Amino acid sequence: MELILTRVCKNKDYTEGRIEIDGTPFCDTLEPTWRDVGWGHRGRKVEGRTAIPEGRYPVVITRSPRFGEWLxxxxxxPLFEGIRIHAGNSVHDTAGCILVGCRRKPGLLLDSRLWVYRLKRKIVEAKARGEGVWIVVK
Known part of the structure; x- marks a missing residue:
């Protein structure tokens, strides 16, 4: 299964995007400010307040010590550790991670817990079919 996260708005306070699963629209996303910190670039990573670099990454579900649940x-x-997809409503909830939900207005997501549940269910179903799960961030 392949998740495609397309960033649609990069501003100084947050980054908004959309996730598709195998080409089908799924939900909206919210991340911290995007800074070009990839290899060979001049951007400066700000801990917990920088969106991850574009790329393709494997996704697993593990128990988060911070949140106390499977995420x-x-x-x-590259340059990041512990990047989760989790619930939250605003950029203040991201801690450097990807929030999922339904975009209500710029910089605000609703129904985030519902969308995390739906995403976890899709990932578990794909793994049960023997599929790898990847996210492409662009």
Missing amino acids: PLLLHV
């Missing part, structure tokens, strides 16, 4: 985790993100 999607992105693996092998």
Whole structure:
């Protein structure tokens, strides 16, 4: 299964995007400010307040010590560790991670817990079919 996160708005306070699953629209996303911190770039990473670099990353579900629940985790993100997809409503909830939900107005998501549940269910179903799960961030 392949998740495609397309960033549609990058501003100084947050980054908005949309996720498709295998080409079908799924939900909206919210991340911290995007800074070009990839290899060979001049951007400066600000801990917990920088969106991850564009790329393709494997996704697994593991228990988050911070949240105390099972959540999607992105693996092998350059310069970053512990990047999760989790619930939250505003950029203040991201801690550097990807929030999912339904965009209500700029910089605000609603029904985030519902969308995390739906996403976890899709990932678990794909893994049960023996599929790898990847996210492409662009």
